Amino acid sequence: xxxxxxxxxxxxxxxxxxxxxxxxxxxxxxxxxxxxxxxxxxxxxxxxxxxxxxxxxxxxxxxxxxxxxxxxxxxxxxxxxxxxxxxxxxxxxxxxxxxxxxxxxxxxxxxxxxxxxxxxxxxxxxxxxxxxxxxxxxxxxxxxxxxxxxxxxxxxxxxxxxxxxxxxxxxxxxxxxxxxxxxxxxxxxxxxxxxxxxxxxxxxxxxxxxxxxxxxxxxxxxxxxxxxxxxxxxxxxxxxxxxxxxxxxxxxxxxxxxxxxxxxxxxxxx
Amino acid sequence: xxxxxxxxxxxxxxxxxxxxxxxxxxxxxxxxxxxxxxxxxxxxxxxxxxxxxxxxxxxxxxxxxxxxxxxxxxxxxxxxxxxxxxxxxxxxxxx
Ligand SMILES: Nc1ncnc2c1ncn2[C@@H]1O[C@H](COP(=O)(O)OP(=O)(O)OP(=O)(O)O)[C@@H](O)[C@H]1O
Ligand SMILES: [Mg+2]
Numbered sequence: 001x002x003x004x005x006x007x008x009x010x011x012x013x014x015x016x017x018x019x020x021x022x023x024x025x026x027x028x029x030x031x032x033x034x035x036x037x038x039x040x041x042x043x044x045x046x047x048x049x050x051x052x053x054x055x056x057x058x059x060x061x062x063x064x065x066x067x068x069x070x071x072x073x074x075x076x077x078x079x080x081x082x083x084x085x086x087x088x089x090x091x092x093x094x095x096x097x098x099x100x101x102x103x104x105x106x107x108x109x110x111x112x113x114x115x116x117x118x119x120x121x122x123x124x125x126x127x128x129x130x131x132x133x134x135x136x137x138x139x140x141x142x143x144x145x146x147x148x149x150x151x152x153x154x155x156x157x158x159x160x161x162x163x164x165x166x167x168x169x170x171x172x173x174x175x176x177x178x179x180x181x182x183x184x185x186x187x188x189x190x191x192x193x194x195x196x197x198x199x200x201x202x203x204x205x206x207x208x209x210x211x212x213x214x215x216x217x218x219x220x221x222x223x224x225x226x227x228x229x230x231x232x233x234x235x236x237x238x239x240x241x242x243x244x245x246x247x248x249x250x251x252x253x254x255x256x257x258x259x260x261x262x263x264x265x266x267x268x269x270x
Numbered sequence: 271x272x273x274x275x276x277x278x279x280x281x282x283x284x285x286x287x288x289x290x291x292x293x294x295x296x297x298x299x300x301x302x303x304x305x306x307x308x309x310x311x312x313x314x315x316x317x318x319x320x321x322x323x324x325x326x327x328x329x330x331x332x333x334x335x336x337x338x339x340x341x342x343x344x345x346x347x348x349x350x351x352x353x354x355x356x357x358x359x360x361x362x363x364x365x
Contacts, residue, residue: 184286
């Protein structure tokens with residue numbers, strides 16, 4: 001049996017950061033020396049190529065690999081600056097009509113022969129696209145934001161992953177706004193981990209640099225950016241590799257008088 | 271109660287929304303996880319009360335059967351204040 005870590009990056013709700021996380025984690029793991037492939041399993045609305053800046057270099061896709069009209073090597077797009085990272089692009093959206101869980105398993109089995117990490121960028125929802133992608137995964141990272149709809153949908157996905165025997169399932173809390181959290185106008189980190197009862201793999205702050213980096217097609221983890229999200233993704237990659245990196249503390253992001261004032265306000269009086 | 275809650279109360283301000291979000295989520299997830307819709311839950315509640323009422327006199331208006339959830343485990347919680355037990359259940363009687 002291969003020792004490859006095949007990890008599904010999923011969320012339930014759309015637009016919470018699956019593709020951003022897949023791209024940044026992929027680059028970060030590759031930079032840490034792990035041979036990594038990111039698989040775009042969002043056949044309907046593929047975007048992983050764009051976030052990685054590889055959209056103009058796609059010749060073949062997972063579709064041709066499955067049809068055996070090309071070899072896997074021909075379809076894999078190697079990242080120029082980070083050669084430890086490759087992308088296997090999603091095929092035509094019409095693939096959705098015939099793709100089955102065993103097809104995803106077949107693709108992943110090929111990838112597991114030559115990579116240390118296979119990251120699967122999952123489509124939103126809990127329908128066939130999710131089920132196909134989940135069938136091929138061994139473990140999962142669930143992305144959510146501290147918002148009621150995202151947390152509820154994450155819960156549905158976690159339930160499904162449990163019944164499918166995907167293990168371990170870890171949580172990434174994305175788009176955290178420290179200021180709103182300290183004002184108690186956003187679910188806290190503890191609230192979310194208590195409700196979902198999952199180990200927290202990391203938290204990522206709301207960060208404008210995420211948008212800047214997607215404009216350029218250069219994930220934040222590609223450079224030694226000191227932006228909070230870049231650091232968060234780097235930390236998450238290290239934790240995946242088994243390193244013990246302390247979590248960021250949202251309340252530490254806002255020290256000073258106002259934070260102390262807020263602390264006073266949280267004192268129990270009776 | 272925290273100092274902030276106290277001041278909010280004095281000023282009749284709404285509680286911070288995170289607390290509301292948490293409470294609403296816990297409730298909706300208890301239902302999602304059990305796959306019981308409110309209608310079924312209400313039916314079950316009535317039937318449980320009926321059964322219990324055969325043994326003890328309960329306050330039907332106060333009786334509460336709900337779903338609570340912690341650590342991904344959802345529990346059916348019944349809180350049924352007993353007025354008094356029904357004297358001498360008839361021995362050998364039918365139930
Ligand atoms: N930490 C962050 N800070 C700021 N913006 C973010 C952050 N994470 C994600 N975003 C933005 O949120 C949007 C959605 O992100 P992304 O495409 O990664 O989500 P997704 O879960 O893959 O969406 P879909 O369900 O459509 O596939 C993007 O515009 C992205 O730039
Ligand atoms: Mg996406």
